Amino acid sequence: MSSHPGSVRATVVVDVDSDTAFEVFTEEPAAWYRPIRGAPERDADELLRFDEPTRRVLRNETEVGRITVWEKGRRLVWVDRRDTEVEVRFEPHSTQTRVTLEHRGLERLSPEDGLSVVQYGWRRLTFQFEDYVKQKREES
Amino acid sequence: MLGALADPTRRRLIELLGAGPRRAGELAHGVGIPATALSRHLQVLRSSGLVTVEMLEDDARGRVYMLAPDRLVAVQAWLDQVQAFWSDQLGSFKQHAERSRGKRKR
Numbered sequence: 037m038s039s040h041p042g043s044v045r046a047t048v049v050v051d052v053d054s055d056t057a058f059e060v061f062t063e064e065p066a067a068w069y070r071p072i073r074g075a076p077e078r079d080a081d082e083l084l085r086f087d088e089p090t091r092r093v094l095r096n097e098t099e100v101g102r103i104t105v106w107e108k109g110r111r112l113v114w115v116d117r118r119d120t121e122v123e124v125r126f127e128p129h130s131t132q133t134r135v136t137l138e139h140r141g142l143e144r145l146s147p148e149d150g151l152s153v154v155q156y157g158w159r160r161l162t163f164q165f166e167d168y169v170k171q172k173r174e175e176s
Numbered sequence: 177m178l179g180a181l182a183d184p185t186r187r188r189l190i191e192l193l194g195a196g197p198r199r200a201g202e203l204a205h206g207v208g209i210p211a212t213a214l215s216r217h218l219q220v221l222r223s224s225g226l227v228t229v230e231m232l233e234d235d236a237r238g239r240v241y242m243l244a245p246d247r248l249v250a251v252q253a254w255l256d257q258v259q260a261f262w263s264d265q266l267g268s269f270k271q272h273a274e275r276s277r278g279k280r281k282r
Binding site for chain 2: 044045046047048049050051052056057060061064067068069070135137139142
């Protein structure tokens with residue numbers, strides 16, 4: 037659940053240590069970041085990349101965010117072009133790692149019109165949502 | 177909220193209404209389902225607070241459906257989408273990390 041309005045949080049426990057989790061998250065998004073199914077042609081094979089030396093987040097080599105915190109094995113924060121912020125924390129959890137992602141400032145995407153936000157959200161995210169619901173059903 | 181949005185027909189209805197208010201007939205045509213089925217879906221969407229209906233007195237064709245004007249409801253629905261998006265990405269991340277570097281097979 038969200039910790040304050042305009043933010044969402046997602047958590048997962050991964051069976052690797054926190055240094056490895058951080059490394060896989062930042063160096064191999066091409067292997068885990070899921071392209072948006074049904075997205076327009078140009079986004080179909082979108083590739084996300086975290087470039088530490090230049091502190092940039094790139095999608096298909098276009099800058100889509102600025103990395104503001106890079107604490108290896110602990111914390112990653114970036115701010116996107118719309119000024120929303122994503123923080124990912126990597127916390128040791130026994131021999132595993134709890135990865136918590138918080139996306140903040142989402143209210144900035146809808147200064148005037150919540151309905152347009154719904155449209156925006158549906159266009160971009162309905163495909164993942166479908167998979168998510170399917171997965172939940174299979175789990176239960 | 178998530179329950180109301182779990183159905184693909186209802187998600188399509190929300191998409192249609194996102195473009196503006198619609199009459200039942202237009203919605204039924206848009207999603208390609210009979211009026212009786214549409215009525216059930218609209219009822220679920222109305223109970224969840226996502227959709228409201230207004231009677232147009234000067235229009236013989238009557239009721240018009242629209243997304244609920246309550247911005248918080250609309251935004252919450254969207255936040256739920258974003259949350260589901262990131263849960264999905266983290267699930268994929270976990271799968272990849274454990275497959276490629278996992279200490280033990282699950």
